[in-house]
Amino acid sequence: MGRPSHKDNNLNFSKDPSAAIEDMMNQYGTLVLRTAYFYLGDRHLAEDISQEVFILAYRNWTKFRGDSIVKTWLIKITINRCRDHLRLKRSAEIPSDTLFINEPITRNLEEEVIKRMNRTEILKHVLTLPLHYQEVLYLFYYLDFNTLEIAKATGDPEGTIRGRLHRARKLLGGLLEKEGFNK
Amino acid sequence: MTDPKKDIKKVFSEELDQTLFESLDFQSRLQDEVRKKLTADYQKESGPTWLAFFRKRRVYSTMLVAAAVCLVFFSSWLLRGDNLNQAQPKTTSDNPTLFRSGGNDSNDPLVRQSWVLDSENEVRQAFGTDVLLPTYTPGQFKLDGIYGYGSSKEQTNKLVFTYSHEDQSYLVIIERNKFDGIPHGFEDVDINGTKGYLNPEDGNTDTELHWYLNDVHYWIAGHVSTEEAVKIAKSFK
Incomplete structure (x- = not known):
């Protein structure tokens, strides 16, 4: 499968979260998943995180003000969730080693x-x-x-x-x- | 003449697609899982499926009100039975996926048992009554959940509080371990008489603040300003 379209237009997304989430998953699901994988290097985890991103997007859709395009908004949520996960993982490994803030994808x-x-x-x-x-x-x-x-x-x-x-x-x-x- | 940016973009993107991202697509299986989770959330918030069905279609008629009254009456009659209060302890399967173990890596430190903790009392019961807990939440942030980790619920040695507001989030992590040295490059900050360590401002919106008290390591990490992080830290009681 090729890369999903990068075109974005907030006006194309319905105000109804149920309808909007379908379009978001179709249009940006793969990008969200791949971004999570780029950060985490773990396929299963990337799948979990990407699902969580869409659940969060659904819950917050009515609050989305359109300050950025939908794609940027979704990627931002993805990055934040990946960082949360890495922080949590780091806290379990080396609690105070700040050199270990992120880990290279190649590790996994x-x-x-x-x-x-x-x-x-x-x-x-x-x-x-x-x-x-x-x-x-x-x-x-x-x-x-x-x-x-x-x-x-x-x-x-x-x-x-x-x-x-x-x-x-x-x-x-x-x-x-x-x-x-x-x- | 070729445009170098275009070339790099094209080759880099193709290499990512063919190497790292091969067959990594958000297929219908994943979409279905999102729908299932959303439906479960919806039903949890809205009550039985049939009621949600009516609500979704905006059938706010007298008939529905009458039906609701009947339902309340019928439910109260049913509640007299002993078939309720089958409260089961929540387990990892209830947790957000973020905190589930990833993949099959048995060395992954996240592969531990975890629980959802619903109240301050439950947190103190699981971790110990001496634990300090945050009492301040900045702005519009909302507590998403509290998760306990350990070999068993009685042996909880780590707590994670997750807070979010729209697309921003931060974590409060509390774990039992001894002072592990001063983090590199951090600045000292006073937390109610205890020395805390704050990552220096470098234009990044991420903040990290650590402090140790009575062999408990407290830390705050995420999208909060340094001022707010200190305020949260000082609110621990």
Whole structure:
């Protein structure tokens, strides 16, 4: 199955949560699931989190003011839920080690996926970057978010995101250049 | 001439689709599960299915009122029997999926028994009467649930309070363990005479605040400002 459409228009979504949730699941279900997987690296957990995201979206739909597009709103909920989970997991592992705030996705991946990943041109480099750079590159390139949308989704100021994205692209560019990508 | 951004975007997206995200789709099975959970929530809030059916269709007629009166009468007659109060302790299956173990990783520290705790009394019974609990909740945040973790309910050694407001959330975590050292790079903050450790402001909206008291590690983490986090911490009683 290909990637779901990235088009979004708040007006297309019904005010009725029951109807809206169906459209949200159809249009963005896969993106939400994949985003949860990108953060957590665990398929079952990503499924659980993505279901929870839609339940939360349903409950909060009437409060959604349309400050962002629906896609950004859903991704924001997804990121928050993933971060909650990582915090909780970290609290169970090393309660006060702040160096362990996030964990690389590669930590949880199956061996076969890691093998395939090592054969990629760009992904393997992205996943070696610090986690906040991976995040911003994923949101920018894969989800097609601009810096304002990334800021809304992550809760970071847009200026911070702009700087972070610039550094992430520069770092990635350096790594790719060594391999002759796009020369 | 090719646009480098377009190339990177295209290749990166394809590689993600083919490598990490292969066959990772929000299929009808997952959609059905969401619908089931929403229906269960709805029925829980709205009463029996047949009543929800009428309510959904906005049949607020005299007939419904009359039916409700009859139902109350009939229910009170039934309630005289001993077939009620079959209260079962809530288990993990009632929990939000966030706190369920993920996958089959037996090393996952989240694979422990957990319970939903419904009241302050229940929390104190499970964890110990000496535990301090938050009494302040900022703004429009609402307590979603309280979960206890441990080898058994009587041996609960960790509590997690989840709060949310729209798409924001934060956690209050309380666990029994000894002082584990000062977190790296944190700033000291006073919590009612106890030293707390607050992550420095770096433009990030995430806040983390830790403090230890009587071999209990208290911490707050999530989308609250540092001021609110300190206020929550100081409200523990």
